[in-house]
Amino acid sequence: MNDTQTDNAGVLPIADMICFSVYSAGHAFNRVYKPLLDRLGVTYPQYLVLISLWDRDDQTVGALGKALMLESNTLTPLLKRLEGMGLVSRARDPQDERQVRVKLTEAGRALRGEADSITMCILEATGLPIEELRDLQTKIVRLRDHLNRAAA
Amino acid sequence: MNDTQTDNAGVLPIADMICFSVYSAGHAFNRVYKPLLDRLGVTYPQYLVLISLWDRDDQTVGALGKALMLESNTLTPLLKRLEGMGLVSRARDPQDERQVRVKLTEAGRALRGEADSITMCILEATGLPIEELRDLQTKIVRLRDHLNRAAA
DNA sequence: TGCGATTAAATCGTGCGCGATTTATATAAG
DNA sequence: CTTATATAAATCGCGCACGATTTAATCGCA
Structure with a gap:
């Protein structure tokens, strides 16, 4: 037990909490989308x-x-x-x-023409290969659906 | 091409977009946390x-x-x-x-005593085993950090 | 036919999240 | 010293999210 302050038994550091990872990843997506969507004049x-x-x-x-x-x-x-x-x-x-x-x-309808290039920018920004993203996407959806079922 | 309306080439359905999965998973976490945190009187x-x-x-x-x-x-x-x-x-x-x-x-400081049981409720609500959550957490953090680096 | 129950949106209030700016303090350079 | 620059927090405005409630239309059923 060499914590600087207190006995940390039980409470994970924020950085290790999956809820925080999802929360902050959502903000990160927004930061990447923002300049791209600004050109269309819409929010995420x-x-x-x-x-x-x-x-x-x-x-x-x-x-x-x-x-x-x-x-x-x-x-x-x-x-x-x-x-x-x-x-x-x-x-x-x-x-x-x-x-x-x-x-x-x-x-x-006209704005639809911009969508593909935006998607490409986002995929690029993730820094991950497409198969890995697909796999990750599937897992996050499973997590989300479990959570929503539990909340209901 | 048997779409009901239009030619969908390029634009993924929302449900298949990883950004939307993260976005909606964040909301799902909030829905599970809300009743637990209400008892402490704090937001997420x-x-x-x-x-x-x-x-x-x-x-x-x-x-x-x-x-x-x-x-x-x-x-x-x-x-x-x-x-x-x-x-x-x-x-x-x-x-x-x-x-x-x-x-x-x-x-x-006193509220700290509640944290462990809240964490247990959340882990339970994810419906996933701890190793899988840890693995998923790592991958989401990597994604988030890539996005933040790209946004900078 | 009439009337309670259900359903769909809208309204209202609160708390994020963040871009842009402001205020106040500290540091650096001449 | 003094002035320019940098840094930390606060302020302001806007757009989500959502709980709680309201308004309006439809449905169910006697």
Whole structure:
């Protein structure tokens, strides 16, 4: 026991905690994405919404929330910002007025052309080969799904 | 090409993006931590500060920021909240008045007793064996450090 | 048909995270 | 010494996240 201060039995140093690794890795991704997304004028969560709509246009707030694992209290103001920028439109579904359908505008579709180069920059920045990233991705998803099941 | 809408060449579905896995795994950790930390009355970032101080008391804002990879604009208000709760004290260093030294109060030290059971709950919630978590942790740290180096 | 229960978004308040800037102190160079 | 530079923290503004609540529309069922 040669700790500088106290008996550390039990409590891991922060650097060794997997939750902190995930937490700080999220911040690190943001730092890499920021300058790339600044050129599009969108934030990272906004970019995720665009990706989701590029894949499937005309989704409800709820469907977007399910895909991104976010609630309407997060998405509603974010979508209003995207609408304000002219990248998406929001309108009540006439078939079910409770739902709001989100669609890409022409400007929103146009940004899709930038996505591939951004992805390449990110892959480059990870410094890891693609197979390793895929493997890591699979493991993190498994971890996340376990956590979400435990939280429910 | 049997996509419902468009030609998806190049843009991965969100679910397959490693950045999104990390992003959503961070949220998942928070969801598991929330009810555990609520009983202590602290948030997850505040808890990280406490862990850092339990390991080494009497740190400057800058040192905490380095450990947690956060800036003073994030830490200062957070530390003021911890001070308001009576868990830490903040005081200018007489040797260098630019620096603020953060120390645990008796109440702050007392919370340390709860930490082990929280860690056990989290490990349990991951649903993964300890060796696998350690391996995953190492890989995520490597990814994070690559990203931070690329962002710099 | 009517009315309670359910569902979908939106609203509100709090606490991060961070870019940009400011304030205050310390250090270095002439 | 004094002035320029560097460093540490704080301040300000904005955009997430999310718990709790509210509003509005639909569904279930007698």
